[in-house]
Amino acid sequence: MNDYLIEFQGLLIALSLGLLIGLERGWSERGGDEGSRVAGIRTFGLISLLGALWQLQGGNAPAWLVAGPFVAFALVLTASTYLEIKQKGDYSITTAVAALITFVLGALAMSPHVKLAAATAVIVTILLGLKPVLHGALRKLEPVELAAILQLLLISCVMLPVLPDRAVDPWGAFNPYEVWWMVVAISAISFAGYFAIKLAGPSRGILLTGLFAGLVSSTAATLSMSRMARTQPAWQRLLAAGVIIASTTMFPRILLIVGLLQPALIKPLLWPLLLMSACGYATAWGLTRKTPEVQVSGRVELKNPFEFGMALRFGGLLAAIMVLTRLLKDTYGHIGVFLMAGISALSDVDAITLSLARLSPSHYSVDLASLAIVFAALVNTLVKGGLTIAIAGGAMARIVAATFIAMIALGLAVAWADGAISQPLIAL
Template identity: 30%
Template sequence: MFEPHSLILGFVVALGVGLLIGIDRERKKGEGPGRGAAGLRTFTLASLAGATAAAAGGDFLLAATVLGVAAFAGLSYWHARDSDPGLTTETALVATTLLGGLAVREPGFAAGVGVMVAVLLNARVALHRFVRSMLTDGEMHDLLIFAAATLIVLPLLPDHPIGPYGALNLRTIWLVVILVMGVGALGYIAVRIVGPRFGLPLAGLASGFISSSATIGAMGARAAREPQLLKPAAAGAALSSVATVVQLGLLIGATDLEALKALALPLLFAGATAVVYGGAFILWALRQDRGRVEETAGSAFSLRTALVFAAILAAVLLLAAALQDWMGEAGVILAAGAAGFADTHAPAISVASLVAEGRLAPPAAVIPVLAAFSTNTITKMVFAFSAGGPRFALYVVPGQLLMLAAAWAALLIA
């Protein structure tokens, strides 16, 4: 039995959902003989009918009510199929009836879903324009890959330790792959939305979510080809390190929150230093002739890069587990530092995974992660010298050293 107060709340939510969706449909139904069949009153009544059916007769009566509404929606579609071949309003009417029934049992959830339905209905023009005019075939391909990785592969993977030393959790490793692709795609989308007019600084920040080392190399090569873009390129290189710190925090936090809490101060210090250093270069660079910055092209993310990242992560997990078994915590530091020359994130996540599995105390994760951060900084400085030359490195390297010093200095305060 439903309590009176829960029934009242459910019917209020059902009323609100019906009104919210009905207002959108009323605005789009048109006028005159060719107007749509369902508007504000129809959607509100459908939602209240679903709530009444769920309260009075349970699942059986709700199912009968939904079938009845679906039948009327089908007749409406049949009548208007020549002038309006779409099924949006009819589908929304059935969904509204179901949401009315759901509101009696789960009012909060029904309210949230109702708002999402209303947003989708109201954003029709923007969504159609985005899909037809802005979304490229390559981006659609990337979206399907991301959806398959998230919705198909991830649920099939086992969620328990396997392999030597029980060091590997396939679901955790694949979740990191998804996060790497997702964060890279966010950077790509940022450039697509804002456009190229903000120049190399924004491109560097967005690209840093994929690889800060590679971004510094690319910015150095750009500065070497076009010396007039030296300052904007240096700003992009500096801001790529901001992305590194942000991504590092996101990935460690997704792996283990206790490890993130232990590393919060070093990451905050390093990130703030990168923001200040990069911001100074942005103010300097925005007064320069930014030149032409190419539109974002290619893929939103690299699946190959993500898979290589997963392989590195698995190897580092195995190595760290073996060295910890042989040498204790000193082995973890050694393994993380060696892996940091190639990438900061993989060893950091490996260390956080050890914390999540209870193999390492959260405070003990700080030194290995900073060791990886340090060796990766060496790689970035080498890239700056080799790709951009001494002058580019003169702008970029001090920022990298200041970030590193700030991260280690945080240990003295903690």
């Protein structure tokens, strides 16, 4: 009796999985006449039941005998699909492939892999239902973006696994696998930000663009918006808010990076970066509240976030910074680490953040690495403030400069008050 209940339960699960996939197929083809399609909701349920019964009766039969019903079903399905193509001129075989998958899922439902069958059925249904979204995205995808996606897959799925996961330099600072993993991570973050900007579009305005631009390059966003302010003086307050948002987003991005590589750094970094973020976002929100709504026709010009040459250069820069930081630490102590952090932050904070997160706490204490990362973030913020003053001027420069000074003062005060990271500064 117990065996019967278990088998009956498996058949019900198989039927449910088939009906789920059939529901999507029937809904997507609901405009057709009855009987004009190869399979609908009832047929998919029966197909899954057929696979379940096939699995139930297969037992320990020879492989060729077990494969017979599947081959027979595939032949019947092929003939039906051929007749439909001939009648309608529609060369899509999506429904036929989904039917074959449903047959296999029905069989899996009668095996110990029933949870895998259920999860796969849900994924297949979602994928089938995403046809309009996926096809729309493909139409919008530019050749350079497709090439970038393939290159990102190349460095993550092909190159990363073959790199040696050990230090190869005399100082024990350069691990090719870890360096390239960090290149992949930062490229993926930038890639996500790039497509967020693309999907949002210029009609969403400067503020949303500034938020996503902070995931790609807040320095590039600052340059672009500062240039825009020279030609659109009426937008200066709004553009100032955009620069502040883009620059402030750098702080959560730092927390994300160190959280992936060295969670121990989150605790000492959390309050300085969190409060600076709160200050920046609150100021930007206040600016938008007091600024009349304007129609923004400009957009932040950002290059494709991934190029193979860029990845190689970033990987080389990251490896050099890791080795130089270690050497400067050995030669000049704490001052050498801060010197390297300051120089790196003149253009970007990602490389020094990744380097310090990778080398802490084996080579640097968590306190020292945390303070150096905060120092790099503050230097980079000063650089972006200087760019705004030099390029934009006017009200935008005054607003951005005042906000950045407040953020830097707040960050330094919190960093000093936190005993865990104030000790390295006193030691200098």
